[in-house]
Amino acid sequence: MRIALAQINCRVGDVAGNAQRLLAAAAEAQAAGADLLVTPELALSGYPPEDLLLRADFLQDCDTALRQLATETPLPMLVGHPQREQERLYNSASLLRGRRIERVYHKHCLPNYAVFDEVRYFTPGAQSLVFACAGLQCGVAICEDVWCGPGVVQVAQTQGAELMLVLNASPYHLNKQRAREDQVGALAARCHLPIVYVNLVGGQDELVFDGQSFAVDRHGLLALRAACCEEGLMLLDVDKDRAGIRIRSADPLRPLLDEAAEVYDVLRLGVRDYVEKNGFPGAVLGLSGGVDSALTLAVAVDALGPERVHALIMPSRYTAEMSIVDAVAEARSLGVRTDLVSIEGAFNTYLETLAPLFAGRAADTTEENLQARIRAALLMAYSNKFGHLLLTTGNKSEIAVGYATLYGDMAGGFAVIKDCPKTLVYRLARYRNSLGPVIPERVLTRPPSAELAADQRDQDSLPPYDVLDAIITAYVEDDRSASELVAAGFAAETVVRVLRLIDRAEYKRRQAAPGVRISARAFGKDRRYPITNGYHSWEAALHTRGA
Numbered sequence: 001m002r003i004a005l006a007q008i009n010c011r012v013g014d015v016a017g018n019a020q021r022l023l024a025a026a027a028e029a030q031a032a033g034a035d036l037l038v039t040p041e042l043a044l045s046g047y048p049p050e051d052l053l054l055r056a057d058f059l060q061d062c063d064t065a066l067r068q069l070a071t072e073t074p075l076p077m078l079v080g081h082p083q084r085e086q087e088r089l090y091n092s093a094s095l096l097r098g099r100r101i102e103r104v105y106h107k108h109c110l111p112n113y114a115v116f117d118e119v120r121y122f123t124p125g126a127q128s129l130v131f132a133c134a135g136l137q138c139g140v141a142i143c144e145d146v147w148c149g150p151g152v153v154q155v156a157q158t159q160g161a162e163l164m165l166v167l168n169a170s171p172y173h174l175n176k177q178r179a180r181e182d183q184v185g186a187l188a189a190r191c192h193l194p195i196v197y198v199n200l201v202g203g204q205d206e207l208v209f210d211g212q213s214f215a216v217d218r219h220g221l222l223a224l225r226a227a228c229c230e231e232g233l234m235l236l237d238v239d240k241d242r243a244g245i246r247i248r249s250a251d252p253l254r255p256l257l258d259e260a261a262e263v264y265d266v267l268r269l270g271v272r273d274y275v276e277k278n279g280f281p282g283a284v285l286g287l288s289g290g291v292d293s294a295l296t297l298a299v300a301v302d303a304l305g306p307e308r309v310h311a312l313i314m315p316s317r318y319t320a321e322m323s324i325v326d327a328v329a330e331a332r333s334l335g336v337r338t339d340l341v342s343i344e345g346a347f348n349t350y351l352e353t354l355a356p357l358f359a360g361r362a363a364d365t366t367e368e369n370l371q372a373r374i375r376a377a378l379l380m381a382y383s384n385k386f387g388h389l390l391l392t393t394g395n396k397s398e399i400a401v402g403y404a405t406l407y408g409d410m411a412g413g414f415a416v417i418k419d420c421p422k423t424l425v426y427r428l429a430r431y432r433n434s435l436g437p438v439i440p441e442r443v444l445t446r447p448p449s450a451e452l453a454a455d456q457r458d459q460d461s462l463p464p465y466d467v468l469d470a471i472i473t474a475y476v477e478d479d480r481s482a483s484e485l486v487a488a489g490f491a492a493e494t495v496v497r498v499l500r501l502i503d504r505a506e507y508k509r510r511q512a513a514p515g516v517r518i519s520a521r522a523f524g525k526d527r528r529y530p531i532t533n534g535y536h537s538w539e540a541a542l543h544t545r546g547a
């Protein structure tokens, strides 16, 4: 038996387009001599369709497209789609064979944590699906089904399954591929049967599906791993002999990427698909000569090509000459067009206009924020005039503590590095330079500064980024309390200060642009904190330690 794994990039809601993508994969699979095409989870609707699933017209269109697909597919296809039966909605996989929908499976385990909300929409299934194909008995499961214990696989096995076919829409986060392979490999070894895992690829709002579809044999050993962040059709040959089922693939086993390379590819795919799938001609950003905008520019250029990216360099009285020199050098090495637009005129006009209002008051962050907002107005004007998407450049460390200006540098449509802590930003920048130098070394070594006041340094307001990032990770991603952090050796005063800032900045994050999720807990759907919030775990540390 030859199985074709369709690692395809579906677009949420584009049912007709997804049907065409599935038919193109089917034609390729048939030409390669495959007996069966296996697709990702909900390939027909795209994943996650969110509240489109509450619309009767959308579900009807999915149903019509599924029936049409059944008549047109040139080979048997196991395809993911939403399925309404009476008043219930299921996350389903159908076997399309002989010009009809031959069998349907409904997903049993519905993920309802982190970014997943499946219980909001779907009813869990209760029946197994095992079907014969090219002399083998194939069992079916959908994504979370292989994460919630061995039950789904074991029941299919008691009904004769000799191998499992799993349709997935598994979004990326750091170390996810290892977790998938460990999980599925252990399940295969425990049940003594091979498992074929087909994943979606592509960006969908904050999520990036990284592909990396794979297959493990009955010992849990890897027989196939597809590329990260690329579409592809992989072939797997399955034979039965006296020793059992054997699987092998002529496709080379693609290596696991290093962390920085993997994250960089995920960011690039996230930007490319957000821009393409939403129909923007290109992207624009403010280029300051700092590392955040330099990395964002490099990702955008690698995603879209230099001719579709535009950068505005907008110095003020506080901008160092070397910042302009470095920004120009970055743009030049990436082949990007820039415009130099001073904000001094606009800044002076604002200051003069506000002078009577602010008479007798000292300059403070008000004047800092004005500069960020003038830049935002210029960038949004460019975006309006040319239709380009404004990319924001804030990183996770800043967004965590609110070190960014609302309606200023936070203004924009897509926040490329919003889930990358500053320490990771530096690693990513160095990784990008290892492919060919584009960010001047000085940008990576000079102390970070917002350049919104004279001689300003990030470190004047924030702890060193290695300390800050460690505290943010522990508090935001691992739910550690202030006392646990102090017990782990962080200074009580620093812990209280950072946790207080994180709690207080929730209102800013709610108004922030969406951006690529790369961690297991990004700000967004992963972490839904109240803005109006009277619970602060750092208060206990404040009282007990006198911080």
Ligand SMILES: Nc1ncnc2c1ncn2[C@@H]1O[C@H](COP(=O)(O)OP(=O)(O)OC[C@H]2O[C@@H]([n+]3cccc(C(=O)O)c3)[C@H](O)[C@@H]2O)[C@@H](O)[C@H]1O
Residues within 6 Å of the ligand: 365, 368, 369, 372, 398, 402, 403, 404, 405, 406, 407, 408, 409, 449, 450, 452, 458, 461, 507, 531
């Ligand atoms: N709970 C709540 N719900 C809704 N709004 C709330 C709020 N709490 C405060 N606010 C409002 O938020 C406003 C204050 O926020 P905002 O205007 O942003 O200003 P703010 O947070 O006070 O200042 C921005 C900080 O970010 C730093 N910064 C700015 C730009 C770039 C960078 C960088 O390095 O990249 C750093 C800057 O140096 C400054 O320390 C006030 O108008 C206040 O009324």
Ligand SMILES: Nc1ncnc2c1ncn2[C@@H]1O[C@H](COP(=O)(O)OP(=O)(O)OP(=O)(O)O)[C@@H](O)[C@H]1O
Residues within 6 Å of the ligand: 285, 286, 287, 288, 289, 290, 291, 292, 293, 294, 312, 313, 314, 315, 316, 319, 375, 393, 394, 398, 409, 448, 449, 450, 451
């Ligand atoms: N002189 C400038 N010209 C153009 N854009 C700027 C300028 N200064 C700031 N910006 C924009 O505002 C964002 C916030 O920059 P800022 O320098 O305040 O902080 P940062 O977090 O250190 O970012 P970066 O590392 O990119 O400098 C920048 O990434 C850039 O998009």
Ligand SMILES: NC(=O)CC[C@H](N)C(=O)O
Residues within 6 Å of the ligand: 041, 111, 116, 142, 143, 144, 145, 147, 168, 169, 170, 171
């Ligand atoms: N779509 C799903 O069921 C995803 C859940 C699953 N645990 C994952 O790999 O992310």
